[in-house]
Amino acid sequence: MAPTLPTSGSSALSHLRICDLTGQLAGAGATKFLAAFGAQVIRVEDPVRQGSWDILRGVPPYVDERRGVNLGGAFNNHNVEKLGITIDLRQERGKELLRKLVAVSDAVTENFAAGVFARMGFPYDELQRLKEDIVYVSNSGFGASGPYSSFRTWGPIVQAICGLTFSSGLPDLPPAGWGFSYMDHMGANYMAVAILAGLIHRNRTGEGQWIDMGCTEAGLSLCGPDLLDYTVNGRPLRRAGQPNSNRSHAPAMAPHNIYAAAGDDEWIAIACRDDDDWARLAAVIDEPWAKDARYATIDGRLGSQDALDAQMEAWTKTRDRHSTAERIRAAGVPASVVASPEDRIDRDPGTSEFGLWPIAHHTEIGDVRVDGIPVHMSETDWSIEHGSPCLGEHTDGVLRDVLGLGDDEIASLHEDKVV
Amino acid sequence: MTGPLDGMRVVELASEQAAWAGKLLADLGADVIVVEPPGGHPSRAYGPFLDDEPGPERSLYWWNYNTSKRSVVLDLDDTEDATRFRGLAGDADIVLEGEPTGRLAALGLDHEQQRADHPELIWVSVTPFGRNTSRTDDPATDLTLLAGGGPVWNCGYDDHTIPPVRGGGNQAFHIASAFAAMSVLTAILQRDVSGRGQFIDVSMHAAANVTTESGSFDWLVAKSTVIRQTGRHALSFVSQESQVRCVDGRYVNTGFPPRHAKDFENLRNWVDGLGLRDQCDEIVLLDLAVERGGVSLAALREDPLVTEIYGAGRSTLVFLAEHLTPEEFFVGAQQRGIAVGAVWSPEEAFANEHFVARGFPVEVEHEDIGRTITYPGAPFQAPKSPWRISRRPPHVAEHQAEVFGTGV
Numbered sequence: 001m002a003p004t005l006p007t008s009g010s011s012a013l014s015h016l017r018i019c020d021l022t023g024q025l026a027g028a029g030a031t032k033f034l035a036a037f038g039a040q041v042i043r044v045e046d047p048v049r050q051g052s053w054d055i056l057r058g059v060p061p062y063v064d065e066r067r068g069v070n071l072g073g074a075f076n077n078h079n080v081e082k083l084g085i086t087i088d089l090r091q092e093r094g095k096e097l098l099r100k101l102v103a104v105s106d107a108v109t110e111n112f113a114a115g116v117f118a119r120m121g122f123p124y125d126e127l128q129r130l131k132e133d134i135v136y137v138s139n140s141g142f143g144a145s146g147p148y149s150s151f152r153t154w155g156p157i158v159q160a161i162c163g164l165t166f167s168s169g170l171p172d173l174p175p176a177g178w179g180f181s182y183m184d185h186m187g188a189n190y191m192a193v194a195i196l197a198g199l200i201h202r203n204r205t206g207e208g209q210w211i212d213m214g215c216t217e218a219g220l221s222l223c224g225p226d227l228l229d230y231t232v233n234g235r236p237l238r239r240a241g242q243p244n245s246n247r248s249h250a251p252a253m254a255p256h257n258i259y260a261a262a263g264d265d266e267w268i269a270i271a272c273r274d275d276d277d278w279a280r281l282a283a284v285i286d287e288p289w290a291k292d293a294r295y296a297t298i299d300g301r302l303g304s305q306d307a308l309d310a311q312m313e314a315w316t317k318t319r320d321r322h323s324t325a326e327r328i329r330a331a332g333v334p335a336s337v338v339a340s341p342e343d344r345i346d347r348d349p350g351t352s353e354f355g356l357w358p359i360a361h362h363t364e365i366g367d368v369r370v371d372g373i374p375v376h377m378s379e380t381d382w383s384i385e386h387g388s389p390c391l392g393e394h395t396d397g398v399l400r401d402v403l404g405l406g407d408d409e410i411a412s413l414h415e416d417k418v419v
Numbered sequence: 420m421t422g423p424l425d426g427m428r429v430v431e432l433a434s435e436q437a438a439w440a441g442k443l444l445a446d447l448g449a450d451v452i453v454v455e456p457p458g459g460h461p462s463r464a465y466g467p468f469l470d471d472e473p474g475p476e477r478s479l480y481w482w483n484y485n486t487s488k489r490s491v492v493l494d495l496d497d498t499e500d501a502t503r504f505r506g507l508a509g510d511a512d513i514v515l516e517g518e519p520t521g522r523l524a525a526l527g528l529d530h531e532q533q534r535a536d537h538p539e540l541i542w543v544s545v546t547p548f549g550r551n552t553s554r555t556d557d558p559a560t561d562l563t564l565l566a567g568g569g570p571v572w573n574c575g576y577d578d579h580t581i582p583p584v585r586g587g588g589n590q591a592f593h594i595a596s597a598f599a600a601m602s603v604l605t606a607i608l609q610r611d612v613s614g615r616g617q618f619i620d621v622s623m624h625a626a627a628n629v630t631t632e633s634g635s636f637d638w639l640v641a642k643s644t645v646i647r648q649t650g651r652h653a654l655s656f657v658s659q660e661s662q663v664r665c666v667d668g669r670y671v672n673t674g675f676p677p678r679h680a681k682d683f684e685n686l687r688n689w690v691d692g693l694g695l696r697d698q699c700d701e702i703v704l705l706d707l708a709v710e711r712g713g714v715s716l717a718a719l720r721e722d723p724l725v726t727e728i729y730g731a732g733r734s735t736l737v738f739l740a741e742h743l744t745p746e747e748f749f750v751g752a753q754q755r756g757i758a759v760g761a762v763w764s765p766e767e768a769f770a771n772e773h774f775v776a777r778g779f780p781v782e783v784e785h786e787d788i789g790r791t792i793t794y795p796g797a798p799f800q801a802p803k804s805p806w807r808i809s810r811r812p813p814h815v816a817e818h819q820a821e822v823f824g825t826g827v
Contacts, residue, residue, distance in 0.1 A: 012609045025632065037605050061633075061641035073640030074633065143800070148773040152758040155632075156651065156661070160672040161749075163765030165650065167587030168574060174662060175670055175762050176584040179573030179645075179653035180632035189597035194799045196604035197447055201423035201804035203611050213799035216768070217779050221798045222593050223765035224483035229467040230766035231780075231793040232479055238764040245587035248562065250465040250480045256562060258571070258582040265579045269566035273558075334558040336567030338583050341631075341638035341645070344569050350554035350624045357639060369639040374595075374625030375602045376549070379617035380609050 005397040008081055009383030010038035016199065017402075019098075019105035020044065020082065022191075023054030025181060026155070026215060027111030027139055028078040029188025030195060035081035036373050036382035042105075042398055043079065043389060044098065047086035047419060051391045053112070063365055070364045070390040077370045077388075080360045084389025085398045086419055093418045095121050099130050100403050106202075107135040107195050114140040114149045124210040133208035135198035139191045143214025153215065155181020162219030167226060167243050176245075186222065187215040225250060247305070254301035255281075258338060259313045261321035267338035268321045270312065270328060274298065280331040285315055362387025395419045422448020423804040427512045427607075430504075431488070433460035434517030435589075436623055437545040438484035440596035441515055444603065445487035446806050449513070452822060453488045454504065456495075459815035469788070475815050476787070482812045486783065486794065490813035491822050495526055503823060504528060509537050512616075513603055517545045520555050530618045541606045541616040545599050549622030559623070564591040568627025573634045573645060573653035577660075583647055594630050595623040650762075659733065662762065663740040670762040671745045676733035677757055678716065683708035683728075685755035686735050699738055704731035769795070785811045 008014060016039045020031045035041040045051035050058075050069050056078065058069040088094040102108055108127055110117050117138065118124075127134050138144060141153030156177070159165045165177035194211045202208055220227070226237045237243060248256040248271065255278075256271045272278045275297060282290035289311050294300040301308055316324060321337040328335035337343060344351060351357065356372045365387060373382045399405045399419070413419045425448040431441040433455045445451035453460075464473065465480035475481075491507075493500040505528060508514045514530070516523070523529035530542040544550060547559035565571050565585050575583040602619045610616055629635065637643040637655055645653035650662030650672065661673050677683055687705040696702055708714065708728045718725045736759070740748045745761035752759040763771070769780060781796035797806040819826055 012605050015612055016608070033601055034605075061637045061643060063640055073636055077636040077639070137799075142773060143777055146773045146777040148753070151753040152756075153760065154674070154758065156672050157674055157758055157760035160670075160760030160762045161768055163763055163768050164586065164588070165672070165762050166764045168584055169587075170581065170584060173576065173581070174664070175650055176575050177650045177662070177672075177762075178570070178586050179575065179647045179651070180570070180634060181652070182570070182586060182590070182630070184632065185630045186593070186597060189594075189601060190798050192601045193443065193597070193604060194801065196601065196608060197423040197804065198801060200604060200607055200611075201801075203608070204423075204426075205803075207803050209801060209803035211799050211801045214777065217774065217777070217796075218798040220765065220768055220774065220779065221795045222590065223588055224795050225467065225480050226588065226765045227769050227795050228479040228483055228792070230769065232469055233467060233471065235467070236764060236766045238767070243587050245585050246562070246582060248560075250467070250589075251462070252466070253560070256560075258562075258566065258585065260582070267566075267583055269563050269571070269585075271560040271562045273560060277558075329557055332558055334560045334563040336559075336563040338566045338571050339569060340572055341569065341634055342642075344567065344628055345635065345638055348554075348567075350548050350552050350557075350567075350622075351628050353552040353554075354549050354622055354625050356625050356628060371629040371635055371639070372625075373598075374622050374629050375598050376620045377602065377606065377617050378619070379613075379615060 005083060005394060005401055006386050008035065008038040009385060010036065010380055012037040012377065012380035014038035014040070016040070016106045017104065018042065019101050019108045021110040021112070021117065023111065024056055025078050025184035026187035027109065027191065028054070029185060030191035031082065031109055032078055032080060033192045033373065034195065036384050037380070038383070041082040042101065042402070043082045043084045044101070045084060045086050045391060047088050047392060047417065048090070051086070057391070063368055073368065075388055076360065076362055076365060076368060079388030080370055080384050081386050082389055083394040083398060084392060085395040086392035088418050089120050091418050093413065093416065097403070097418065098122070102127055102130045102134065104402060105131065105134065106199060107137065109137050109191070109195060111139040113152050114138070114142065114144045128208065131208070133202050133206055135195065135202055135208050135211070137191060137194045137198060137211045137213065139187060139213045139215060141215050143217065144212045155184040158183040158187065158215045158219050161216045163223045163226070164219055167223060167237060168245050169243055170246065171241050171244050183215055183219050187218055190218040252298060252302055254298065254305050255308055255312050257309050257312070259316040261316050261324065262319055263321070266321045268316055268325055269336050269338060271334045273334065277333045281328060281333045284327055284331050287315065358384040360384055360387040363390050363393060392419065420803070420805055422446070422807060423801070424449035428452070428510065429513045429515055430454060430508050430511040432516035432518055434545070435462055436517040436592050436595055437515050437599055438462065438596070439593055440545065440599035441488060442484050442486055443596065443600045444513070446808055448804070448807070451488040452507065452818070453485060453490050453813070454507070455490055455492050455815060457492055459492070463815070485812040486808045487810055488813055489818035489822065490816055491819050492816040495528065501526055501528060505533065508540070509533060512541060514540065514542045515599065520546050520550050539610060539614060539616045541603060541610065541619070543599050543603055543619040543621060545595050545621040545623065548624045550620045554624070561589045561591040564623050564627050568624050569631035569634050570627055573631060573647055575647040576649045591623055591627055595621055595626045598626050663737050665740050665745050665748060666742055667744050669745045671740050671748050672760045672762060673733070673736040673740060674757070674759045676729060676736060678714050680709050680713040682757060683713060683732060685757070686732065689739065689751060689755060690735065693742070695742060699735065701731035701735045701738070704728050705735060708732065781808060783808050783811050787811070787814070
C-alpha cells in the first residue's frame with residue numbers, strides 16, 4: 001500500500017488541482033507559487049528519459065557529494081510542494097492515464113516549445129474533450145502563432161529578443177543584459193497570473209480556454225515607457241549615450257548610480273530622490289564640494305552629473321560599503337550595498353525576518369533552504385515544507401487516490417513500464 | 420467578451436510600486452479607480468512626455484502604467500475626503516496601495532480599521548521591505564532595491580573594474596507588482612470558497628531576493644557565490660562568452676552550441692550556402708562532427724577531440740554572427756533548429772513582423788489629443804477572457820463626478 005499523498009499547509013488554493021507538465025523555471029516557477037498556496041500540483045514526468053525534459057533535474061548545485069536525478073538543488077528550489085508522477089506518453093496506456101488525470105484537473109500547464117504537447121497527442125481540442133471547462137496554459141518563447149512560433153528560447157534568448165538585454169548596460173559598452181534568466185522568473189509570474197485569471201473566469205462563467213503565452217511578449221510588456229517614447233515621439237532607445245541603466249531618467253534623479261567602495265570589487269548604490277535627499281546626503285558627506293550651490297537643485301545636479309558622480313565615487317571608494325550605506329540610510333536617503341548572496345540571505349534582517357528562506361524537507365536530499373514567496377497573506381498564507389518530488393515519488397499514490405486505480409492495475413502499469 | 424476580472428472593483432492608491440499591478444488588474448477587466456493626491460500623482464511629472472512637453476496629461480510614464488483605469492483625487496489628510504476614501508474602499512473588492520507603512524493607520528484608513536465591517540475585502544500593500552521587519556522604514560528606490568535584493572550582483576561585465584549594472588526599466592516595481600497581482604488573484608479564488616478577504620503584505624525587497632535564479636539557490640544549497648559576466652549568466656565559474664558583435668555593430672546571443680549531428684550538418688550547410696566555406700577555419704571539424712554523429716556532453720572532459728568539435732560548433736556560430744546582421748543570424752539559426760537571439764532594442768522587437776502578426780502592438784484611442792497611440796499589448800492571449808486596454812489613461816480627477824457625483 002503506497003503512502004498517503006502529502007498535503008499542503010496552506011488552504012488558499014487547496015480546492016484546485018493542476019496537471020503540470022512544466023519544467024525549468026519559466027513554467028515550474030508558476031506552479032510553485034500555486035503549490036505554495038496549497039493547490040495540488042501533480043508534475044508529470046517521463047520515466048524513459050528520467051525526467052530529462054526538465055533540464056534542471058539532477059544538475060548542480062548539490063548539497064554534498066551525492067549526484068543523481070533526485071539531488072539537484074535548482075530543481076528542488078522550483079518544485080517544492082508538488083507531487084511527482086512518471087508516465088510514458090509514448091505508450092497508449094500512458095496517454096490514457098494522462099487523459100484520466102486531465103479529466104479530474106482544473107488546469108493543465110506546460111512550457112514545451114510551441115506545438116510539442118499537441119504532437120504528443122494533447123492538442124487543446126483533446127484536452128477540452130476530456131474536461132470541457134479545462135484551463136490550459138501553454139508558455140513558449142514566441143507563442144503558438146506567428147512566423148517565429150517554431151523558434152526555441154531560454155531565458156537569455158527571450159531577454160535578448162524583447163529588449164531587456166539591450167536596455168541593461170552602460171554607455172559605449174556592449175549590452176550587459178541580465179546575468180540570470182530574469183524572464184524565467186517574470187515569465188513564471190505572468191504564467192501564474194494567466195492560470196489564476198483563467199480559473200477565475202471559469203468560476204464565473206463555467207468556460208475553460210486555451211491561454212497562449214509567448215514569453216517574449218511578456219518581456220516586451222516590461223519595456224513600456226521606452227516603447228511609448230518610440231511610438232509617440234519616434235525616439236528609439238538605440239541612440240548615442242543610451243542606455244545608461246544605472247542612472248534614472250523617470251523620475252530624474254541625481255546622484256543615482258553604483259559607486260566603488262573600499263575593497264576589491266565592492267560597490268554601493270545611492271539614489272537621491274529629491275533636493276531634500278541631496279541636502280541630507282551632502283551633510284553626511286560633509287566636504288566642501290558637496291555644498292556647491294549648483295548641486296542644491298535637481299537641474300543643477302543633472303547638468304553636472306558626470307562631475308558629481310566622479311566626486312561621489314572619490315568619496316565612496318575609500319569607505320566601507322556596509323557602514324557607509326547604513327549612515328546614508330540613517331539620514332533618510334536610499335542607499336544599499338550591492339549585496340552578495342551571503343549579504344542578503346544570511347546577514348539581512350529584511351529577508352530573514354520576513355521568513356523568506358524556508359527549509360524544505362526533501363526525501364533524498366534532506367533539509368535544504370529554498371526561495372520562499374515574497375508576500376504574506378493574513379488568513380491563508382503560503383506554506384513550504386516539502387521538497388521537490390523524487391522522480392515518480394507519488395506515482396502510486398496519485399494513481400490510487402486521485403485516479404482511483406486498484407493495486408492490480410497499478411502493478412501492471414509498473415510491469416509494462418508505463419509508469 | 421469581457422476580461423476575467425469584469426465586475427470587480429479595485430481602489431488603487433496611486434504609487435510607483437503598485438501602479439503596474441493596478442494596470443494588470445485593469446487590463447484584465449477590473450474597474451480600477453486610481454486615487455491620486457491633489458494635483459495628481461507625482462509620476463505624472465516623469466518623462467518621457469508627449470512631444471517632449473511636460474504636463475500631467477502628457478507623461479508617457481503615467482500613460483504606460485495607468486491604462487484602463489479611472490481617476491479621482493482625494494486629499495487623505497482632509498476629513499471629508501478620508502471619509503470618501505473609506506466609503507470607496509468599503510465598496511471595493513480589492514484595495515491596492517503602496518503607502519509608507521503606518522501612514523494609513525495614522526489616518527484611520529488602513530485594513531485593520533476596516534476589516535470588521537468588510538470581511539470580504541482583499542487588501543494588498545506593496546512596500547519596500549514589507550510591513551513587519553526591522554527594515555520596514557528604510558528608504559529605498561528601484562536602484563537600491565535591486566542592488567540590495569540581489570539582481571544587480573549578477574549583472575554587469577567580465578571586467579570587474581566596471582560597476583555592476585542595474586537592469587533597465589524599473590523592474591523592482593514590476594517584480595513586486597507581479598507578486599501583488601498573483602496574490603490578489605489567489606485571494607479572489609480563496610474568497611470564492613470562503614467568502615472572506617484578507618490582507619496581503621508584499622515586500623519589494625523579498626520579491627527582488629527571490630528573483631535572482633542561481634544567485635540565491637547556489638548559496639542556499641551549496642554556499643557558492645556566482646560571478647557576474649558580460650551578457651550572460653553569472654555563475655560560480657567563468658563561462659565562455661556568448662554575446663557576439665555582428666557585422667553591423669549590433670549584438671546577438673549565441674546560446675548553447677550544437678551537440679547533435681543534425682545541428683552540425685545544418686551549420687555546415689549554412690556556411691556553405693553563404694559561400695563562406697573557404698573562410699571558415701572550423702569546417703573540417705564540422706564535417707567530422709557530422710560523421711561521428713554529434714558530440715556527447717558526457718565525453719567533453721574525457722575526449723580531447725570531442726572537446727575540439729564542441730568548441731568548433733561555438734566558434735562557427737561566432738564566425739557566422741560576425742558575417743551577418745542580427746536578424747540574418749537569429750532567423751537563420753532558428754530556422755536550422757539552433758536557439759539563438761538577436762539583442763534587439765525594445766522598439767526593434769516591437770516593430771518586428773512576428774509581434775505585429777500576433778497583434779501585440781495595440782492601438783488606443785486618445786480622443787483628448789486627437790491621436791491614436793500604439794501601446795504594448797497582451798502578455799498572453801486568452802480568447803474567452805481577453806486582456807484588453809479598455810480606455811486611455813485618465814486625466815487627473817477625470818472620473819470624480821461619475822464616482823462621487825461631484826467635482827473635486
